[in-house]
Amino acid sequence: MTMVELALVLTFVLLLTLGVPVAFCIGVATMLAMLVSIDPGPALTTIAQRMAGGINSFALLAIPLFILSGLLMGQGGIARRLINFAKCLVGMVPGGLAFVNVISCTLFGAISGSAVAATSAVGGFMVPAMDEEKYEREFSAAITATSATTGLLIPPSNILIVYAVASGGVSIAALFLGGYLPGMLVALCLMAVCALYAKRRNMPAGGTVPAAEVLRHTLAAAPSLFLIVLVIGGIIGGIFTATEAGAIAVLYALGLSVLAYREVAITELPGILLKATETTAIVMLLVGTSMAMSWLLAFQNVPVLVAEALLGFSDNPLMILLMINLVLLLVGSFMDMTPAVLIFTPIFLPVAVQLDMSPLHFGIMMVLNLSIGLCTPPVGSVLFVSCAIARTSIARIIKPLMPMYAAMFVALLLVTYVPFFSEALPRFFGLYE
Amino acid sequence: MALLVVSVTWQILSRYLLSEPSSWTEELARFLLVWIGILGASYAYKVKMHLGIDLLAQRLRGGKAFALDVFVNAVVAGFALAVMVVGGSKLVAMTWELNQVSPALGLPMAWVYTVVPLSGALITIYAAENCLHGWREYRDGNTHGRGSV
Amino acid sequence: ACGVRDEVTVLHLAHTLDTGHTVHKAMVHLGEQLERYSGGTMRVALYPGGQLGNERELIELLQIGSLAMTKVSASPLEGFVPQMQVFNVPYVFRDQAHYQQVLDSAVGRELLDAPLPVRLKGLGYYDAGSRSFYTVKQPVNTPDDLAGLKIRVQESKTALRMVGALGGSATPIAWGELYTALQQGVVDGAENNPPSFFLSGHYEICKYYTLDEHTAVPDLLLIGTVAWNSLTSEQQQWLQRAVDDSVTFQRQLWAQDSAAALAAVEEAGVEIIRPDKALFRERVAAMQAGYRGTPVGDLIARIAQVGR
Ligand code: NA
Ligand code: NA
Numbered sequence: 001m002t003m004v005e006l007a008l009v010l011t012f013v014l015l016l017t018l019g020v021p022v023a024f025c026i027g028v029a030t031m032l033a034m035l036v037s038i039d040p041g042p043a044l045t046t047i048a049q050r051m052a053g054g055i056n057s058f059a060l061l062a063i064p065l066f067i068l069s070g071l072l073m074g075q076g077g078i079a080r081r082l083i084n085f086a087k088c089l090v091g092m093v094p095g096g097l098a099f100v101n102v103i104s105c106t107l108f109g110a111i112s113g114s115a116v117a118a119t120s121a122v123g124g125f126m127v128p129a130m131d132e133e134k135y136e137r138e139f140s141a142a143i144t145a146t147s148a149t150t151g152l153l154i155p156p157s158n159i160l161i162v163y164a165v166a167s168g169g170v171s172i173a174a175l176f177l178g179g180y181l182p183g184m185l186v187a188l189c190l191m192a193v194c195a196l197y198a199k200r201r202n203m204p205a206g207g208t209v210p211a212a213e214v215l216r217h218t219l220a221a222a223p224s225l226f227l228i229v230l231v232i233g234g235i236i237g238g239i240f241t242a243t244e245a246g247a248i249a250v251l252y253a254l255g256l257s258v259l260a261y262r263e264v265a266i267t268e269l270p271g272i273l274l275k276a277t278e279t280t281a282i283v284m285l286l287v288g289t290s291m292a293m294s295w296l297l298a299f300q301n302v303p304v305l306v307a308e309a310l311l312g313f314s315d316n317p318l319m320i321l322l323m324i325n326l327v328l329l330l331v332g333s334f335m336d337m338t339p340a341v342l343i344f345t346p347i348f349l350p351v352a353v354q355l356d357m358s359p360l361h362f363g364i365m366m367v368l369n370l371s372i373g374l375c376t377p378p379v380g381s382v383l384f385v386s387c388a389i390a391r392t393s394i395a396r397i398i399k400p401l402m403p404m405y406a407a408m409f410v411a412l413l414l415v416t417y418v419p420f421f422s423e424a425l426p427r428f429f430g431l432y433e
Numbered sequence: 434m435a436l437l438v439v440s441v442t443w444q445i446l447s448r449y450l451l452s453e454p455s456s457w458t459e460e461l462a463r464f465l466l467v468w469i470g471i472l473g474a475s476y477a478y479k480v481k482m483h484l485g486i487d488l489l490a491q492r493l494r495g496g497k498a499f500a501l502d503v504f505v506n507a508v509v510a511g512f513a514l515a516v517m518v519v520g521g522s523k524l525v526a527m528t529w530e531l532n533q534v535s536p537a538l539g540l541p542m543a544w545v546y547t548v549v550p551l552s553g554a555l556i557t558i559y560a561a562e563n564c565l566h567g568w569r570e571y572r573d574g575n576t577h578g579r580g581s582v
Numbered sequence: 583a584c585g586v587r588d589e590v591t592v593l594h595l596a597h598t599l600d601t602g603h604t605v606h607k608a609m610v611h612l613g614e615q616l617e618r619y620s621g622g623t624m625r626v627a628l629y630p631g632g633q634l635g636n637e638r639e640l641i642e643l644l645q646i647g648s649l650a651m652t653k654v655s656a657s658p659l660e661g662f663v664p665q666m667q668v669f670n671v672p673y674v675f676r677d678q679a680h681y682q683q684v685l686d687s688a689v690g691r692e693l694l695d696a697p698l699p700v701r702l703k704g705l706g707y708y709d710a711g712s713r714s715f716y717t718v719k720q721p722v723n724t725p726d727d728l729a730g731l732k733i734r735v736q737e738s739k740t741a742l743r744m745v746g747a748l749g750g751s752a753t754p755i756a757w758g759e760l761y762t763a764l765q766q767g768v769v770d771g772a773e774n775n776p777p778s779f780f781l782s783g784h785y786e787i788c789k790y791y792t793l794d795e796h797t798a799v800p801d802l803l804l805i806g807t808v809a810w811n812s813l814t815s816e817q818q819q820w821l822q823r824a825v826d827d828s829v830t831f832q833r834q835l836w837a838q839d840s841a842a843a844l845a846a847v848e849e850a851g852v853e854i855i856r857p858d859k860a861l862f863r864e865r866v867a868a869m870q871a872g873y874r875g876t877p878v879g880d881l882i883a884r885i886a887q888v889g890r
Binding site: 024 | 459464465466467469471472473474476478480482483489501508509511512515516519520523524527545549
Binding site: 436524528531532533537 | 642646701702738
């Protein structure tokens with residue numbers, strides 16, 4: 001490691017610990033490392049150019065749109081309808097409410113595209129409900145957090161769009177399709193944890209729901225679920241691009257929550273727009289400074305060096321992939337997803353490609369890996385939100401989280417070593433190879 | 434600010450509603466995203482929404498908490514001044530002087546880049562404001578943790 | 583930040599092509615030659631695949647001074663240097679021999695220095711062959727066949743006008759999104775040289791390749807004046823010699839690759855159409871005439887004189 005990388009890493013970790021916002025930690029670390037490696041004048045201008053240039057991307061335009069549609073759905077009573085629908089599906093088995101939580105988080109995460117939104121929207125309803133059935137509060141919070149991350153794999157997904165940009169042009173449509181099975185796989189693994197929990201504690205069954213109720217709840221949830229069909233169908237059918245799908249999602253969510261469900265008043269819209277702008281800006285500043293950092297890393301040939309080190313360490317592809325996964329898990333526990341994807345894609349993707357892994361498969365693996373990090377301390381936005389909603393502490397939630405981490409890790413291994421999960425659907429729809 | 438989000442939506446909608454393959458809507462939408470993203474970042478800083486770890490800040494009280502607060506804001510202001518204001522201004526000046534225009538709209542790239550020094554200046558001001566606010570609280574003995582920035 | 587940095591002058595050269603491209607191979611050759619001429623005191627650090635930015639951004643980095651060299655197509659350079667439009671005007675060259683002659687002539691050398699006011703200097707031209715139309719469903723035998731077809735063009739105003747003049751309806755789409763755009767029918771065809779047609783995989787969708795060879799847009803190897811002026815005149819000479827070697831090297835490679843690509847797409851079932859170019863040439867006479875009295879018009883006239 002040269003002085004430049006050392007300066008970069010040390011500054012980043014130090015500033016992060018002291019509480020400097022992540023985007024600025026990345027920016028300042030890049031600035032110092034850049035000043036060490038090239039002349040000061042060009043160094044500062046180059047960072048400014050990479051920040052603006054990194055954001056100046058058509059694919060990234062989808063992100064503010066999906067953020068806006070997610071916000072509209074969060075306030076539009078869509079979460080409640082999805083929970084009722086999930087109750088009809090699995091409410092009758094022992095520990096049914098935990099299953100309902102997993103399915104609701106998956107569904108809501110899927111359509112809103114935001115794990116944090118899913119955690120707060122579903123958790124707000126489900127944690128009190130699970131309290132009444134004597135679930136441990138920490139277990140409820142843990143299952144909400146972990147299952148909310150499945151929405152990052154099931155489209156629409158902003159992080160998959162970020163990956164498409166970072167990888168230099170993997171098809172967003174193919175990534176969206178590729179995320180379905182892995183997302184559901186994670187949900188299934190988490191439900192296995194719920195089943196074990198329910199069995200060990202003799203949790204009650206929720207009782208069957210009358211057919212009329214099932215029909216009513218299904219009909220109520222149908223328009224929300226249709227958004228998934230609309231977005232992905234439109235992209236596969238070539239009617240619109242992923243970015244345009246974002247605009248469609250906004251219009252649809254607007255129609256649903258303002259006109260159909262009437263749970264969002266017109267006067268609330270400016271506030272929602274401002275909130276969307278704010279969230280967009282947080283993501284975009286991260287994109288900008290991360291892009292500057294990954295430029296510097298590329299300039300210093302770090303991707304090549306890391307690839308050589310990894311390939312020199314072992315010649316067994318299974319080992320190398322495992323090592324990449326372990327490094328990413330470590331990265332994910334300290335770093336937010338967007339900068340992690342932007343910085344580590346150019347480093348690890350070339351290695352994966354050398355091992356005959358497709359960029360599509362690698363992207364899904366990376367996002368699944370990093371979504372585990374969203375639920376781990378010290379930096380885990382989903383973990384923070386679920387702890388806040390359940391009014392519990394990080395120290396107490398760790399114990400019930402352990403089997404869930406294990407379940408997610410099993411899913412990660414399956415997705416890593418079995419390309420079928422990521423590639424089958426895109427291939428079936430002719431979007432891949 | 435909110436209007437920008439609406440206009441991005443509208444730009445993209447018009448792209449296929451009019452089914453006219455024009456490249457300038459795409460370019461405009463991208464430039465708007467740059468403006469929303471970077472100018473919005475200063476607003477997000479003002480309302481302390483950027484993601485960070487505040488474990489340390491929550492544990493400190495009194496003078497130490499104030500010192501940390503000043504340090505964090507100084508780091509942010511340092512970046513905003515050096516990279517965004519100085520580097521960004523040089524970028525604007527260079528693209529202006531060399532008369533560089535965007536391919537589709539023919540818009541001077543200097544206009545697009547102007548948001549960088551602008552937002553940098555705002556962030557510096559907000560950082561100074563935060564320090565002033567922190568100092569008043571410290572002086573008045575109101576010494577709870579800083580909260581997340 | 584390493585100790586060696588003071589002894590060896592490193593020129594950072596970034597581009598957007600993959601490592602299999604003839605231009606990349608020529609740049610590797612450039613680096614080898616430069617090390618030889620300079621006795622190991624100068625070196626080229628290569629960054630392929632757009633890892634440091636797209637073409638427009640790389641040009642900016644040259645102007646800023648954090649990057650020494652890049653390769654760009656003459657098309658995106660139009661936004662920086664208006665004279666470069668001349669390469670997108672169809673049929674300014676009589677044939678391949680004329681095109682090479684022009685690049686090596688006084689006009690060609692002058693164009694290399696045209697970007698100097700915007701802190702860029704051309705060092706040499708890499709061959710990018712001649713661009714021709716390829717279409718998904720409808721074969722194009724005459725310009726009339728282009729009527730109503732949506733053809734993808736580069737983001738260049740001249741390229742837009744060129745396709746319009748030939749009868750097609752021009753649609754600018756990013757190169758990376760073109761495969762899906764062709765597949766989904768967003769556009770009916772595109773235009774490019776044989777190696778790009780082959781390497782992009784577009785031949786899997788487009789089954790007709792009409793060799794009308796409407797334009798020949800070279801790639802330019804650029805150096806920022808910040809980097810150029812930091813070199814001693816001896817170093818500048820070494821670099822220019824190494825560039826000239828790599829240009830010769832690349833032209834040979836290109837000719838081979840071009841022939842191989844044409845054979846490969848034909849093998850894959852693409853129908854190669856060799857149309858009467860005079861029909862296409864007639865269509866754009868007015869477009870050429872439209873430049874009369876402008877700097878680009880003067881260039882067209884001077885180019886026509888080369889070799890006469
Ligand atoms: Na999603
Ligand atoms: Na974490």
